[in-house]
Amino acid sequence: MSDATTTEETTDAELETVDMWVSGTEEPEPREWQTASTDEGSQKMQLTETEGRLAEQLGTVVDNDFLYDESSADDERMLINMGPQHPSTHGVLRLQLELDGEIVRRTKPIIGYLHTGMEKTAETLTFLQGPTNVTRMDYLAPFHNELCFSLAVERLLGVEVPERAQVMRILLTELNRISSHLVALATNGMDIGALSMMIYGFREREQILAFFEKTTGLRMNHNFIRPGGLAADLPPGWRQDVREILDTLPGRLAEYDDLLRNNPIWLDRTQGVGVITADECLAYGITGPTLRATGVNWDLRRAFPYSGIETYEFDVPVGEHGDTYDRYRVRVDEILQSMRIVEQAMDRMPKGDYRVDDRKITPPPRARIDESMEALIHHFKIFTEGFTVPPGETYVAVESPRGELGCYLVSEGGGKPWRMHTRAPSFYNLQALPIMMADTLVADTVATIASLDPVMGDVDR
Amino acid sequence: MSDDTPVDGPRPAPEGVTSGDDTSSGTDIATAASTAGPAVHPGDDLVGNPDEAVEPGSQRVLPEHEILVGLMESFDDAEWSLSSGQDVIHVPSEQFGEFGAAAKEAGFEVCVDVTVVDWYRKRRPRFDVVANLLSHQHMLRLRLMTAVGDEEPTVPSLTPIWPGAGFAEREAYDMFGIIFDGHPDLTRILMPDDWVGFPLRKDFSTGSVPVQFKDSHKVT
Numbered sequence: 001m002s003d004a005t006t007t008e009e010t011t012d013a014e015l016e017t018v019d020m021w022v023s024g025t026e027e028p029e030p031r032e033w034q035t036a037s038t039d040e041g042s043q044k045m046q047l048t049e050t051e052g053r054l055a056e057q058l059g060t061v062v063d064n065d066f067l068y069d070e071s072s073a074d075d076e077r078m079l080i081n082m083g084p085q086h087p088s089t090h091g092v093l094r095l096q097l098e099l100d101g102e103i104v105r106r107t108k109p110i111i112g113y114l115h116t117g118m119e120k121t122a123e124t125l126t127f128l129q130g131p132t133n134v135t136r137m138d139y140l141a142p143f144h145n146e147l148c149f150s151l152a153v154e155r156l157l158g159v160e161v162p163e164r165a166q167v168m169r170i171l172l173t174e175l176n177r178i179s180s181h182l183v184a185l186a187t188n189g190m191d192i193g194a195l196s197m198m199i200y201g202f203r204e205r206e207q208i209l210a211f212f213e214k215t216t217g218l219r220m221n222h223n224f225i226r227p228g229g230l231a232a233d234l235p236p237g238w239r240q241d242v243r244e245i246l247d248t249l250p251g252r253l254a255e256y257d258d259l260l261r262n263n264p265i266w267l268d269r270t271q272g273v274g275v276i277t278a279d280e281c282l283a284y285g286i287t288g289p290t291l292r293a294t295g296v297n298w299d300l301r302r303a304f305p306y307s308g309i310e311t312y313e314f315d316v317p318v319g320e321h322g323d324t325y326d327r328y329r330v331r332v333d334e335i336l337q338s339m340r341i342v343e344q345a346m347d348r349m350p351k352g353d354y355r356v357d358d359r360k361i362t363p364p365p366r367a368r369i370d371e372s373m374e375a376l377i378h379h380f381k382i383f384t385e386g387f388t389v390p391p392g393e394t395y396v397a398v399e400s401p402r403g404e405l406g407c408y409l410v411s412e413g414g415g416k417p418w419r420m421h422t423r424a425p426s427f428y429n430l431q432a433l434p435i436m437m438a439d440t441l442v443a444d445t446v447a448t449i450a451s452l453d454p455v456m457g458d459v460d461r
Numbered sequence: 462m463s464d465d466t467p468v469d470g471p472r473p474a475p476e477g478v479t480s481g482d483d484t485s486s487g488t489d490i491a492t493a494a495s496t497a498g499p500a501v502h503p504g505d506d507l508v509g510n511p512d513e514a515v516e517p518g519s520q521r522v523l524p525e526h527e528i529l530v531g532l533m534e535s536f537d538d539a540e541w542s543l544s545s546g547q548d549v550i551h552v553p554s555e556q557f558g559e560f561g562a563a564a565k566e567a568g569f570e571v572c573v574d575v576t577v578v579d580w581y582r583k584r585r586p587r588f589d590v591v592a593n594l595l596s597h598q599h600m601l602r603l604r605l606m607t608a609v610g611d612e613e614p615t616v617p618s619l620t621p622i623w624p625g626a627g628f629a630e631r632e633a634y635d636m637f638g639i640i641f642d643g644h645p646d647l648t649r650i651l652m653p654d655d656w657v658g659f660p661l662r663k664d665f666s667t668g669s670v671p672v673q674f675k676d677s678h679k680v681t
Contacts, residue, residue: 052645285574423573431627461651
């Protein structure tokens with residue numbers, strides 16, 4: 001108890017009854033917290049900043065390649081807010097920009113509008129309930145979140161899932177990568193004004209989501225990959241569905257190329273826009289397509305492979321210039337590579353169990369519950385108490401569509417994680433915005449944000 | 462291994478992996494996988510148990526990878542252990558920044574993540590500050606940990622070394638109240654600026670925030 005020094009402020013004494021004001025009656029005195037400022041205060045960009053903050057907001061911490069002309073008068077500079085409610089900010093990202101005419105000088109991303117305390121929630125959920133929580137973080141790549149969490153739990157448990165479960169996991173995550181990249185392309189196109197691209201991207205994604213719905217019961221937030229394997233087997237006819245997706249996509253990707261690849265407007269709006277260098281990416285911990293677009297051949301599926309991904313044949317597409325166009329190309333190429341992996345996973349899908357044969361972790365088959373009391377008790381115990389995980393800590397990372405998605409999991413021997421931290425790729429990638437946007441036109445802001453493909457659920461968690 | 466590995470060249474995979482992470486301790490993992498039993502590693506104890514700290518000067522356990530050995534040799538107080546097959550180095554909190562700088566010098570280009578674990582009522586000092594480092598050129602991961610108490614929760618910042626730690630340290634400050642000394646902009650990042658308390662601390666209970674509706678506190 002002696003440690004409790006800091007949060008005594010939140011005692012019950014503060015929880016006073018607050019009367020609702022009924023219209024027509026006398027208005028009550030407002031309480032202090034009702035009148036307290038909701039301004040972001042020090043999170044706000046100031047007209048004058050300290051040297052460290054200024055370098056951060058100008059994006060000159062690593063490379064001082066800033067061309068801004070200091071000679072312009074102060075009264076020509078303008079601090080403006082972009083977001084949090086802005087259609088191009090992909091959720092509730094708020095940017096404060098300092099503009100000099102039409103040129104962006106400083107940028108400050110302000111986040112937290114979608115913060116729901118999922119890491120705190122994770123400490124109150126059992127290990128089996130954990131995937132329901134993490135799957136809501138990066139809602140465009142739910143399978144990756146589930147996989148990452150499950151791998152961390154399995155590593156602490158010391159279990160290895162059967163071959164079929166591994167191949168199923170690869171199949172689902174790679175399909176998920178395709179669907180996530182399709183959204184990235186669609187929104188990127190929409191933000192720049194290629195509205196047909198938006199319709200196309202979502203149309204193809206729908207096909208994949210329909211397959212997910214058939215498999216898991218839900219279009220998003222599947223809670224399908226769980227510690228110890230998967231929730232269920234693939235549905236009958238899955239092979240035909242995946243085959244249809246694989247047959248449709250190449251033609252559709254060719255349509256995208258017709259629409260964008262040599263389109264002069266698209267090239268003008270993307271080439272040389274939002275440039276970031278490899279050094280800056282490494283220094284800022286930026287991963288995924290953004291890093292690969294700068295020419296760094298780094299993919300966790302190659303570097304630290306998981307779920308047997310090292311046995312599949314695929315290439316790692318890399319860009320050259322680190323601009324918006326290269327990030328778009330890398331995503332399109334990654335869709336093609338993921339299709340190769342899905343194809344191989346489909347061909348090699350082994351027979352066998354889709355979850356580990358360990359009764360401490362795996363619930364009994366549904367049919368057994370109807371006929372066996374013990375199975376019913378077993379089922380009940382696993383879904384209420386869960387299972388215990390030996391003490392330890394581990395960090396597991398997978399390559400999500402946005403970059404390195406990591407899960408730092410600490411268990412102290414109980415049925416719930418002592419600490420679950422998600423290393424969210426979008427969170428770190430947002431730090432690239434000041435660098436990418438310094439010295440560019442304010443009209444390119446939208447293209448740059450879209451090319452970074454941030455998911456605010458992932459950023460704020 | 463450089464960053465420019467040919468596109469098709471498969472990178473060396475750690476043996477017997479079930480999950481995607483570096484181990485740099487191939488033998489340990491390989492034996493664990495071949496016996497297929499529950500993985501019990503020597504370093505699997507509750508992290509950073511001060512009772513089991515190796516005294517400086519006595520026989521030190523050294524990691525296998527030469528980069529880590531080099532780092533350990535220049536820091537006498539650093540302790541290496543293996544946690545679920547991953548390299549972990551504990552340093553005293555005042556050496557956190559120095560060790561980070563040396564690690565970057567040794568080839569850890571990326572600071573993947575900075576986070577905090579609160580061992581409230583489980584252990585003293587109370588907090589573990591955890592930095593996950595990654596080396597592209599050596600294909601190596603390293604977890605750098607330091608323990609810090611809650612009477613003065615201050616550790617040197619990693620942001621001057623890896624600017625990318627900036628957001629992560631702001632989050633750690635926001636959620637746990639750890640002060641990162643030398644951070645250029647240590648403000649709240651996820652919670653509102655006028656928030657009282659540090660939500661991810663274990664003694665910050667859920668459900669005690671006043672809400673705007675009548676009698677709502679009676680329900681919670």
